[in-house]
Amino acid sequence: MTVTGGAAHRVVVLVRPGLLPMELGIVHRLFGTAEDDRGRPLYSVVTCAPSPGEIPTDADFTVNVPCGPEALEDAGTVIVPAAVEDYEPQLRGRLSDDVRGALEHIPATARLASICTGSFVLAAAGLLAGRRATTHWKSCAELAALYPEIDVDPHVLYTDDRGVLTSAGVAAGIDLCLHMIRGDHGADIANAVARRTVVPPHRDGGQAQYIERPVPEPGDTSTAAARAYALRHLDEPLTLEDLACRAAMSVRTLTRKFRQETGVTPMQWLTQQRLQYARRLLERTDEPVDRVAARTGFGTGTAMRQHFRESLGVSPRAYRNTFRGVE
Template identity: 50%
Template sequence: MTGIHRVAVLALEGVYPFELGIPSRVLGAASDRYELATCTVDGRPVRGNADFSIAVEHGPEILAAADTVVIPSFDATRLTREPSPAVTEALATVAPGTRLVSICTGAFVLAGAGLLDGRPATTHWRLADVFRAWYPAVDLDADVLFVDDGDVLTSAGAASGVDLCLHLVRRDHGSEVANRAARVCVVPPWRDGGQAQYIERPVPEDPGHGTAATRQWALERLHTPLTLPELAGHARMSLRTFARRFNEEVGLSPGRWLIQQRVLRARHLLESTDLPVDEIAGLVGFATGTSLRQHLRAAIGVSPLAYRRTFRGLAGAAASA
């Protein structure tokens, strides 16, 4: 993506201040690549979910010129099956092809406007039953952090909005820029969109005997064929205990987590080097280039060469062939 990307954030009545600030904080940390502005449907202040109102500098007129429109979450007690006439009128000014992004309950606005029909989406897991009852034409997956369906992206509640905005930066400008933005915001640079929203027991009973040290150990050895017994042995746990605790802490099985980390490392190398695909596969722990191609396509739907071409142009893609 080249040039300044204009992002309009639409604050609705009952907006959560935290989620309202996520786009500005995360995208704003990506240097000067984004121009952000916040608006309401009439340019007037809106009542936030907290004990204060939020004043903005813009009305709905900025939506028509935006490249991306973000609808942050708002108090679930204000949910309606269809958006208010004022919201519907504001959304009608959004130009076709504009990227639409929602955080948590913002997905209800997109769905109520018919913008999610026949498409995959997510929202907060606690609201999944209501969402499915109201919008049966939407392919809802309430078990993931966010869903990227090209020009429409939806996320779950609260902090998943951070994950989605970092994903936008990564998609627009690559891992290096996204990682720098994450460091500025002091947040993890990557949580896969397919990670579980709700982890039954995220903090282990004995934090001194968790799997964090083993995960770090594994990240330093991704190029080796790590096995579950090796991981459990490093953590000094039985296989069953290790698998259970790992899933409790991360929300993924050890095997799925390893694949996720290897794909992430491969994406970084595809973006930042001209190494051949087969060599990258070996460096990240996949047995063959074919295996890397299969896992990358499963994760993001493209081949390594197509992914590299997105970030490094035709010359970089040709060099890796």
């Protein structure tokens, strides 16, 4: 989805009793601070509940939500945060009548997203069927077991599959919101929002790096040196052997540690970095696609086009046409 011109894009957050206040705050803070070059807000953010009024949270305070489900009817984006009930196994996979009724107010054109275990709401409503999705790493196995029709990816911070997005644990909601802002208005605006919020505009790897593991033994090594080297030499045809050499590891050890630290394989990570760099060049320069491909290590424009299609669903030219005009 690309949002350009016109009135501010309407984002509606559907909260439930036992909501996690941080997840609600993330949406208001990030979308609420996105502005164009004239300082005009790019989004309007509204909170609603199946039954408006005082909504209990998982903290020692309530949230007053005056809007009911009718607020969803003109939403451009709907976001469902987690709630305490999502952590109760006997309640997962079930939608209360009021939540199910609220979801019926969402227009077919709206973009849908969930934060953390809010994905169970989308799944129970059948909105994730046939799509790639994620949730908090502790709940991925259960999501996959309850809904075998969903392609559950436990490694990533968020997913974006044909207008339906999901994110991992609470803070991954930040990554998800920045991803949507970046897709709507380009990297510069998303980066400005990230700077105001004092968070990184993009986090490398996936949630696997946050899964609890034993403390490393003294002298245990890291892939940081290999990653730093790769970022300085993205234009070169890097191999697993090159990276392993820089990390002073065998290829097998490098691959294992890379997954532990970033959640992806070395080559997947390298492709992510090249895509990120290519997107910046397409947004900020007029260099031909073949030149961008050479600078980012894809080698040829044909190879870069294939990666853009697979990862972003558009060609480099279409991506540039969309974002070069967004200031």
